[in-house]
Amino acid sequence: MQDVSGEDMEWLVSADAETAGDRLDAVLAKAVPAFSRNRIKDLILSGSVAINGRALLEPNYRLKAGDEILLVAPEPVDADPTPENIPLDILYEDNDLIVINKPVGMVVHPAPGNLAGTLVNALLYHCGDSLAGIGGVKRPGIVHRLDKDTSGVMVAAKTERAHNHLAAQFADHGRTGPLHRAYIAFAWGRTQQAKGTVDAPIGRDANNRLKQAIRKDGREAITHYAVEARYGDEGWDITRIKCELETGRTHQIRVHMAHIGHPLVADQVYASGFVTKANRLPETAKVAVQALGRQALHAAELGFEHPRTGEEMFFEAPLPADLQALQDAIEPYNLAFAR
Numbered sequence: 001m002q003d004v005s006g007e008d009m010e011w012l013v014s015a016d017a018e019t020a021g022d023r024l025d026a027v028l029a030k031a032v033p034a035f036s037r038n039r040i041k042d043l044i045l046s047g048s049v050a051i052n053g054r055a056l057l058e059p060n061y062r063l064k065a066g067d068e069i070l071l072v073a074p075e076p077v078d079a080d081p082t083p084e085n086i087p088l089d090i091l092y093e094d095n096d097l098i099v100i101n102k103p104v105g106m107v108v109h110p111a112p113g114n115l116a117g118t119l120v121n122a123l124l125y126h127c128g129d130s131l132a133g134i135g136g137v138k139r140p141g142i143v144h145r146l147d148k149d150t151s152g153v154m155v156a157a158k159t160e161r162a163h164n165h166l167a168a169q170f171a172d173h174g175r176t177g178p179l180h181r182a183y184i185a186f187a188w189g190r191t192q193q194a195k196g197t198v199d200a201p202i203g204r205d206a207n208n209r210l211k212q213a214i215r216k217d218g219r220e221a222i223t224h225y226a227v228e229a230r231y232g233d234e235g236w237d238i239t240r241i242k243c244e245l246e247t248g249r250t251h252q253i254r255v256h257m258a259h260i261g262h263p264l265v266a267d268q269v270y271a272s273g274f275v276t277k278a279n280r281l282p283e284t285a286k287v288a289v290q291a292l293g294r295q296a297l298h299a300a301e302l303g304f305e306h307p308r309t310g311e312e313m314f315f316e317a318p319l320p321a322d323l324q325a326l327q328d329a330i331e332p333y334n335l336a337f338a339r
Contacts, residue, residue, distance in 0.1 A: 015067040025059035034161040081110045083125035091315050096162040096308050099155045101317040108145045132159040143167045152299025153317045165307030178312045180303035183243045186296035187262040188274045190237040195226040198256040202249040212251045214259050222246035223256045231330040235280040267295035285329040
């Protein structure tokens with residue numbers, strides 16, 4: 001079997017003795033890695049595939065040796081979200097992907113109540129014609145998300161091939177590949193251990209659909225954490241923690257840290273019982289916490305394998321201004337230094 005076409009949206013594949021008897025969609029998905037198997041199936045059903053000159057609408061067709069398969073993928077259509085000229089903090093970009101430092105307050109995907117001003121709107125404008133189309137649509141391939149009020153590093157794909165490759169890495173969570181995600185969190189209290197692992201399943205809170213909770217019937221969730229610094233004085237303690245994810249559940253770090261008794265500073269959802277703790281802080285730190293208005297969480301590091309070159313990439317995003325203000329305010333109370 002060999003791809004002999006040089007055209008961007010057209011592929012000619014020959015079935016040989018090795019692939020005889022195999023399903024059409026499976027063979028095409030292997031021969032044309034730019035498309036997922038689901039996308040290949042959609043193209044077959046839409047009449048975009050011909051065998052020996054005749055259109056075939058059967059994804060499960062069993063190939064015969066000598067079959068000539070022609071796949072003609074239509075030009076991707078424009079995405080529904082409107083491109084918007086929103087400034088982006090771009091850490092890296094090439095023909096396959098773009099890495100950005102997402103600001104606090106930006107939603108990733110358009111949704112009811114947030115139809116504009118999202119990362120997708122911004123990427124549609126910035127990337128423009130460089131988007132090669134994902135699932136037949138000119139759109140950025142979002143393979144992971146950050147909460148609206150979590151800042152930090154994100155990667156998005158420009159092509160379907162890059163999207164499939166990156167999505168597989170995120171699905172693996174770095175267990176067998178180079179994917180690496182690390183977050184900086186400021187949590188209330190002083191953890192007993194310098195490092196540890198929280199292994200507790202997470203699911204939708206039965207009493208509040210907007211929250212996640214630890215549930216026996218939830219999905220597997222594993223967070224590794226390590227203390228980077230401890231700060232405190234009479235009546236208060238804050239710990240700076242580095243968290244690495246082995247799974248990617250909604251609100252995972254926030255839920256897990258609250259579960260072990262150390263919710264994130266200024267987390268209005270999972271640290272509601274700690275609101276008065278801010279009153280015990282030194283004035284500059286209290287002002288910094290009150291100014292946050294969001295959980296003290298930042299996606300600081302992201303590493304992955306480049307989907308085309310195979311190169312291992314690594315990116316860092318410094319603390320945003322609001323978290324840096326908190327860091328500066330509590331630094332004089334760093335417990336690693338005797339005062």
